[in-house]
Amino acid sequence: MSLDRRSFVLTAAVAALVPGAAVCADKYASSPWRKLSDAEWKKKLAPAAYQVLRHEGTERPGSSPLLKEHRKGVFVCGGCGLALFKSDWKFESGTGWPSFYTALPGALARKTDYKIGLPRTEYHCAQCLGHQGHVFDDGPKPTGLRYCNNGAALKFAPA
Numbered sequence: 001m002s003l004d005r006r007s008f009v010l011t012a013a014v015a016a017l018v019p020g021a022a023v024c025a026d027k028y029a030s031s032p033w034r035k036l037s038d039a040e041w042k043k044k045l046a047p048a049a050y051q052v053l054r055h056e057g058t059e060r061p062g063s064s065p066l067l068k069e070h071r072k073g074v075f076v077c078g079g080c081g082l083a084l085f086k087s088d089w090k091f092e093s094g095t096g097w098p099s100f101y102t103a104l105p106g107a108l109a110r111k112t113d114y115k116i117g118l119p120r121t122e123y124h125c126a127q128c129l130g131h132q133g134h135v136f137d138d139g140p141k142p143t144g145l146r147y148c149n150n151g152a153a154l155k156f157a158p159a
């Protein structure tokens with residue numbers, strides 16, 4: 001699947017599901033990150049990050065060093081560096097993946113994923129469209145959400 005088609009499908013899905021989301025999705029439409037070829041991404045990223053970010057893979061639970069990251073700072077997309085989550089929003093979910101109860105406004109685009117046969121809400125970095133993880137409604141207050149993120153798709157920027 002080409003990145004152009006993927007951008008189109010992702011933008012259309014987000015626009016259909018979330019009122020006003022087309023404005024957010026279009027904010028990054030001309031991003032140079034969206035113009036990189038698959039071969040360029042493969043050269044730029046570590047193998048695990050490439051598999052997750054560009055091919056919607058999932059890392060093994062418990063394998064990310066970011067599970068033990070508790071300093072103040074920001075978690076950014078491992079592909080393009082867009083800030084996605086504040087460290088204050090991270091919580092221990094017990095799932096084996098870094099989890100957050102909210103994301104920075106406009107940082108994520110969502111779509112429905114049927115890979116396991118049941119619908120799940122998948123989310124991507126809004127700037128480079130790199131796959132991050134899935135969001136579930138079993139998180140803590142105040143949102144009740146759990147953004148279950150692949151650590152291979154993130155980098156941590158200390159405050």
